[in-house]
Amino acid sequence: MAERNLILAFESSCDETSVAVIENGSKILANIVATQINSHKRFGGVVPEVASRHHIEAITLCVADALEQAQVSYEDLDAVAVTYGPGLVGALLVGVAAAKAVAFAHNLPLIPVNHMAGHIYAARFVSPLKFPALALLVSGGHTELVYLAGPTDFKIIGETRDDAAGEAYDKVGRVLGLSYPSGKEIDELAHQGHDSFHFPRAMENEDNFDFSFSGLKSAFINTVHHADQVGESLDKADLAASFQASAVDVLAHKTVKALRKFDVKQLILAGGVAANKGLRARLDQELTAFPEVELIKAPLKLCGDNAAMIGAAGYEAYQAGIRADLDLNAEPSLEFEWLD
Numbered sequence: 036m037a038e039r040n041l042i043l044a045f046e047s048s049c050d051e052t053s054v055a056v057i058e059n060g061s062k063i064l065a066n067i068v069a070t071q072i073n074s075h076k077r078f079g080g081v082v083p084e085v086a087s088r089h090h091i092e093a094i095t096l097c098v099a100d101a102l103e104q105a106q107v108s109y110e111d112l113d114a115v116a117v118t119y120g121p122g123l124v125g126a127l128l129v130g131v132a133a134a135k136a137v138a139f140a141h142n143l144p145l146i147p148v149n150h151m152a153g154h155i156y157a158a159r160f161v162s163p164l165k166f167p168a169l170a171l172l173v174s175g176g177h178t179e180l181v182y183l184a185g186p187t188d189f190k191i192i193g194e195t196r197d198d199a200a201g202e203a204y205d206k207v208g209r210v211l212g213l214s215y216p217s218g219k220e221i222d223e224l225a226h227q228g229h230d231s232f233h234f235p236r237a238m239e240n241e242d243n244f245d246f247s248f249s250g251l252k253s254a255f256i257n258t259v260h261h262a263d264q265v266g267e268s269l270d271k272a273d274l275a276a277s278f279q280a281s282a283v284d285v286l287a288h289k290t291v292k293a294l295r296k297f298d299v300k301q302l303i304l305a306g307g308v309a310a311n312k313g314l315r316a317r318l319d320q321e322l323t324a325f326p327e328v329e330l331i332k333a334p335l336k337l338c339g340d341n342a343a344m345i346g347a348a349g350y351e352a353y354q355a356g357i358r359a360d361l362d363l364n365a366e367p368s369l370e371f372e373w374l375d
């Protein structure tokens with residue numbers, strides 16, 4: 036039988052405690068995700084201290100579940116991969132400590148994984164990545180265009196100057212009275228309405244690959260508040276459709292601009308907001324102008340935070356010889372470097 040590589044992967048950067056077992060970097064044997072969303076909903080956002088406590092309660096159970104579901108034991112493992120940043124420091128530390136404990140106790144190599152590289156590698160479960168590639172990474176904390184020269188070589192070419200796309204979705208959702216996180220619900224509402232408000236499209240004509248969502252968010256909030264003051268009621272579906280039309284336009288515009296400049300084999304769409312139906316459809320449409328570029332969209336189930344993607348990214352790092360010592364620390368502000 037061919038040798039199989041098994042990686043136990045940990046993800047705890049925000050409000051999902053997740054442990055996965057990944058075979059050869061591309062097959063999910065287990066991907067346990069314990070979400071804390073219900074605990075954070077009442078606060079309208081993630082409370083870091085609450086997140087850390089939940090991670091501590093859940094992590095050992097997730098490890099046991101993952102090993103059982105994958106039908107493997109510690110002796111079968113080849114390495115342990117863990118998200119060490121970016122994210123909430125107290126949350127990250129729980130995954131890092133757990134991964135170190137397993138690596139130390141079972142004498143396994145420890146592979147440090149950047150959470151954003153993990154999001155990119157969610158696409159690996161659809162198709163092998165080919166380089167050079169470009170990734171549009173859209174999550175609750177980040178919105179960036181990343182150039183991938185090789186499997187572990189990530190360089191930022193553009194990013195948001197203010198809010199992340201998911202953050203903007205969640206903030207306007209709050210104004211609409213939706214519960215946190217509201218991206219998915221706004222996406223669904225958007226499909227029942229029309230872009231009747233024509234909110235601004237920021238930075239479209241600037242000569243860079245950066246984004247901005249705070250102007251859109253403010254325009255949205257001002258429109259809703261003004262209507263409240265004059266006692267007018269606005270159509271929620273039209274508001275959602277108008278917000279989404281602007282957000283998707285801005286994301287698609289800069290992505291296409293990057294595809295014109297960089298000769299790449301693939302475009303990868305990943306991160307929590309990559310689940311957005313409007314964005315997925317728009318990129319399908321835009322890519323018809325680039326027949327030589329393969330569009331890989333992260334599977335819907337793996338767009339949000341999960342350890343399977345960390346295992347896939349960890350496998351590439353493992354192959355590249357990347358290892359961490361047992362003094363690995365959480366790096367809450369970890370970032371890819373910029374392309375020179």
Ligand code: KG4
Nearest residue numbers: 174175176201216218219307308311339340
């Ligand atoms: O990547 P992720 O799970 O967590 C971070 O690392 O930030 O992203 C979560 C974000 C939230 O802001 C959520 O509202 C957004 O992804 N989101 C969506 C959709 N599904 C989740 N945004 C727009 N449309 C969606 N369908």
Ligand code: ZN
Nearest residue numbers: 174307339340
């Ligand atoms: Zn994430």
